[in-house]
Amino acid sequence: MKKLFLTSALLAAMTASAQADEVEIAFALQAGAVPVSCSGAPMPLGKSTTPARLRDARFYVQNPRLIGTDGTETPIELSQNDWQSGAVALIDFEDATGGCDGNKDTNTRITGKVAPGHYVGLAFDVGVPPELNHSNPETAAAPLDIQSMAWNWQAGRKFMKIEMLPEGGIKRATDTTRIWTLHLGSTGCVGNPAKGDAVACTHPNRAPVRFKQFDPQRDKVVLDLQSLFADAELSKDRGGASGCMSALQDPECADLFPRLGLRLTDSAPGAGNAGQPLGLDVPPMFRKAPR
Amino acid sequence: MKSANKSPITAALLLGGALLSSAAIGAAPTAEWQWQLPPGFPQPAVPADNPMSAAKVELGRHLFYDKRLSGNGTTSCGTCHLQKLAFTDGKARATGSTGEHTARSAQHLANVAWNATYTWANPALTTLERQMLVPLFGDSPVEMGLNDGNKADVLARFKNDADYRQRFASVFSGETEPVTIDNIVKAIAAFQRTLISGDAKFDRYQNGTARLTASELRGKNLFFGEKAECFHCHGSFNFNDQTFHAKTRQVETPFHNTGLYNTDGQGAYPTSSQGIIEISGKPEDMGKYRAPSLRNVAVTAPYMHDGSIATLKEVIATYAAGGRKIKRGPDAGDGRKNPHKSELIGQIQLSRQEQTDLLNFLNTLTDRHFLKDPRYADPFAKHK
Numbered sequence: 001m002k003k004l005f006l007t008s009a010l011l012a013a014m015t016a017s018a019q020a021d022e023v024e025i026a027f028a029l030q031a032g033a034v035p036v037s038c039s040g041a042p043m044p045l046g047k048s049t050t051p052a053r054l055r056d057a058r059f060y061v062q063n064p065r066l067i068g069t070d071g072t073e074t075p076i077e078l079s080q081n082d083w084q085s086g087a088v089a090l091i092d093f094e095d096a097t098g099g100c101d102g103n104k105d106t107n108t109r110i111t112g113k114v115a116p117g118h119y120v121g122l123a124f125d126v127g128v129p130p131e132l133n134h135s136n137p138e139t140a141a142a143p144l145d146i147q148s149m150a151w152n153w154q155a156g157r158k159f160m161k162i163e164m165l166p167e168g169g170i171k172r173a174t175d176t177t178r179i180w181t182l183h184l185g186s187t188g189c190v191g192n193p194a195k196g197d198a199v200a201c202t203h204p205n206r207a208p209v210r211f212k213q214f215d216p217q218r219d220k221v222v223l224d225l226q227s228l229f230a231d232a233e234l235s236k237d238r239g240g241a242s243g244c245m246s247a248l249q250d251p252e253c254a255d256l257f258p259r260l261g262l263r264l265t266d267s268a269p270g271a272g273n274a275g276q277p278l279g280l281d282v283p284p285m286f287r288k289a290p291r
Numbered sequence: 292m293k294s295a296n297k298s299p300i301t302a303a304l305l306l307g308g309a310l311l312s313s314a315a316i317g318a319a320p321t322a323e324w325q326w327q328l329p330p331g332f333p334q335p336a337v338p339a340d341n342p343m344s345a346a347k348v349e350l351g352r353h354l355f356y357d358k359r360l361s362g363n364g365t366t367s368c369g370t371c372h373l374q375k376l377a378f379t380d381g382k383a384r385a386t387g388s389t390g391e392h393t394a395r396s397a398q399h400l401a402n403v404a405w406n407a408t409y410t411w412a413n414p415a416l417t418t419l420e421r422q423m424l425v426p427l428f429g430d431s432p433v434e435m436g437l438n439d440g441n442k443a444d445v446l447a448r449f450k451n452d453a454d455y456r457q458r459f460a461s462v463f464s465g466e467t468e469p470v471t472i473d474n475i476v477k478a479i480a481a482f483q484r485t486l487i488s489g490d491a492k493f494d495r496y497q498n499g500t501a502r503l504t505a506s507e508l509r510g511k512n513l514f515f516g517e518k519a520e521c522f523h524c525h526g527s528f529n530f531n532d533q534t535f536h537a538k539t540r541q542v543e544t545p546f547h548n549t550g551l552y553n554t555d556g557q558g559a560y561p562t563s564s565q566g567i568i569e570i571s572g573k574p575e576d577m578g579k580y581r582a583p584s585l586r587n588v589a590v591t592a593p594y595m596h597d598g599s600i601a602t603l604k605e606v607i608a609t610y611a612a613g614g615r616k617i618k619r620g621p622d623a624g625d626g627r628k629n630p631h632k633s634e635l636i637g638q639i640q641l642s643r644q645e646q647t648d649l650l651n652f653l654n655t656l657t658d659r660h661f662l663k664d665p666r667y668a669d670p671f672a673k674h675k
Binding site for chain 1: 336407414421428429437438440473535539541562570
C-alpha cells in the first residue's frame with residue numbers, strides 16, 4: 001500500500017510541474033453548530049452538559065488524499081511549510097487567548113496540489129506515520145518539532161491534543177483537578193536498545209477518516225466537541241489520567257475511543273486488535289459542513 | 292552503523308579494559324576519548340550520533356548542575372540527582388521546579404550507560420537522550436519546566452554566557468548555531484555515560500585486593516544462591532537484569548512485580564503508579580517495574596519505585612516475607628498474594644542472622660570514590 005502511495009506521489013509530483021490543481025481543505029472546531037474558540041464562552045459538553053472552556057485543540061493529519069469516482073485515492077501533495085512536512089500537517093485551533101496556554105499561531109487549513117481529475121471524496125488519517133512518529137522532536141522538521149505535541153513518555157507524538165476546562169473542576173477519588181485531557185497517541189511502545197532508539201508500538205491508534213462525498217470548495221471538515229465528548233463525563237474522572245491519555249485501562253478512554261473511530265482494547269481476549277480502527281468511514285468526532 | 296575503527300588501544304586503558312566496539316550501533320570513541328573501565332566491565336554502547344569526547348563530557352557536567360537549564364531557573368539535574376547519594380535525592384518522590392511531585396523516586400545514576408531501558412517502568416525509553424526529554428519538557432508533572440514558549444529564552448541564557456558559547460562551539464564545531472536543546476541533551480548524556488561505579492568493597496574482593504567479613508561472605512552466598520535468589524533480578528556486573536553494552540546482540544528487558552501492593556485483592560497497585568501496564572495496557576503487567584542496580588544501595592534510600600520502604604533492613608524483611616501486607620489505609624491489601632507477583636518472590640525463610648548477613652553484603656556495594664569523584668562533582672559548588 002505504501003509503495004503504491006509513493007508511486008502515485010511521484011507521478012503527482014511529475015505531473016504537478018506540468019499540470020496540477022491547487023486544493024485547500026478547511027477545518028473548523030465546533031460544539032454542535034457553534035464555533036469554538038479559546039476566548040469563547042463555555043460550551044455544554046459531555047453526558048451532563050457541563051459548561052467547559054477550551055484549553056487546547058490540535059491534531060496531526062497524515063496522508064490526505066482525494067477520492068475519485070471509481071474509489072481510487074490520489075494523494076494531495078502538501079505544500080511544505082511550517083505547518084506541513086512530507087505528508088503530515090498540523091491543524092491548530094488554539095491561539096493562546098482565554099483559557100488556552102499554547103502559542104498564538106493557528107492553522108485551520110491543509111494546502112497542496114493534486115493531479116487534475118474528477119474527485120468526489122476526501123480521506124485522511126489522524127496521526128503521524130510510524131516512520132516519523134518516533135523522530136527526535138528537537139531535530140525534526142516543523143510541524144513535528146513542537147514539544148507540546150511530543151509524547152516523550154511513549155517516545156512519540158500526540159496525534160490529537162484536546163484539553164478542556166470544565167466549570168467546577170473534575171472530581172476524582174482524592175481531589176479535584178482543573179484540566180480534562182485527551183491525548184491520543186500510539187501505546188504499547190517498546191524500544192529496541194540494539195537498534196539505537198528505534199521504537200515499535202502495538203496499539204497504533206491512528207484514526208482513519210473517509211468522506212465519500214466531499215467537495216473542498218464547498219465543504220469543510222468539522223471537529224465537533226459535542227460529538228467527541230457525547231459519552232464522556234467532564235465533571236468527573238474515575239481513574240488514570242485526568243481525562244484520557246490513550247491508556248487501555250482508563251475508563252474515560254473507553255468513553256472516548258469509539259467517538260474517535262478506534263478500538264481501545266482487544267475485541268476478545270487474544271484478538272490483538274486493540275488500537276485498530278473500528279471500520280467506520282467517518283468517526284463520530286468529525287462531520288462535513290458547508291464552508 | 293558499523294564502526295571501522297581499528298586504531299590500537301592505548302596504554303591509558305586500565306587492566307582488563309574493554310575492547311573497541313564494532314557493534315552495529317556503536318560509535319567508535321574519538322581519538323581523544325578512552326573508556327576507563329573497572330575490570331570486568333564491558334564497553335558501553337554509545338549512539339552513533341553522540342560520540343564521546345572529553346570536552347563534551349565536561350560541557351555536559353556543567354549543564355547537569357546548571358539551574359539555568361530549568362524554565363524558572365531554580366532547578367538543575369543535580370537538584371534531584373546528588374552525587375553523595377549516588378545521584379539520587381534521598382526522597383520517596385521528587386519535587387519539580389514548580390513544586391509538583393513525581394509519581395516515583397528519582398533514580399540513582401551509577402552506571403546508567405549500561406541500562407537497556409530507563410526510568411522505573413518504560414520499555415520505550417532506551418537511550419539517555421530520549422529519556423532526558425521527559426524531565427526537561429514533561430508537564431505532568433512539571434520537572435525542569437521547559438516548553439515551546441520558554442525554550443528560546445533558556446537557550447539565550449547559555450548563548451549569552453561566553454564560557455558556554457566557547458564550549459559549545461568547540462564541542463559541536465562546524466555547526467552554525469551549536470547552542471540547541473539537542474546538543475544540550477547530547478552533552479549531558481555523554482557526561483552521564485561517564486558516571487561509572489565499580490570500586491566498591493565487593494569489587495575489590497572480586498579483584499583480590501580486599502577481604503569480606505564472615506557475615507558479608509554469608510550474605511554474598513545468600514544473594515547469589517537459590518535460597519534468597521536475589522541474583523535472579525539483581526545479578527550481572529551491575530546488580531540488575533537489564534544491561535546492554537557495545538557487543539549485546541539481543542536485549543533482555545524484564546520487568547517484575549515484587550508483591551508490594553494488592554489494593555483490590557486482584558493485584559492492583561495504587562493508581563498513582565502501576566508499572567509497565569501504564570505503557571502496554573496488558574493486565575499481567577500490573578505492578579511490574581525494572582529492577583534497579585543495587586550498586587551503592589546503602590546510600591539510595593528510600594527504596595522501591597515510590598520510596599515506600601524506608602530502610603534496607605525492611606526491604607530484606609519484605610522479600611523474606613514474599614511481599615508486603617498493608618493492614619490499614621487507602622493502600623491496604625496483601626501484596627504477598629498479588630496474582631501478578633514474580634514467581635521468584637516466594638516466602639523465603641530467612642533467619643534474623645541471615646537477614647543481617649544480606650544487609651552486610653549489600654553494604655559492600657557502596658563505592659565511596661564514586662560518591663566523591665571530582666570528575667562527577669558540581670563545578671558551581673562553593674568550596675568549603
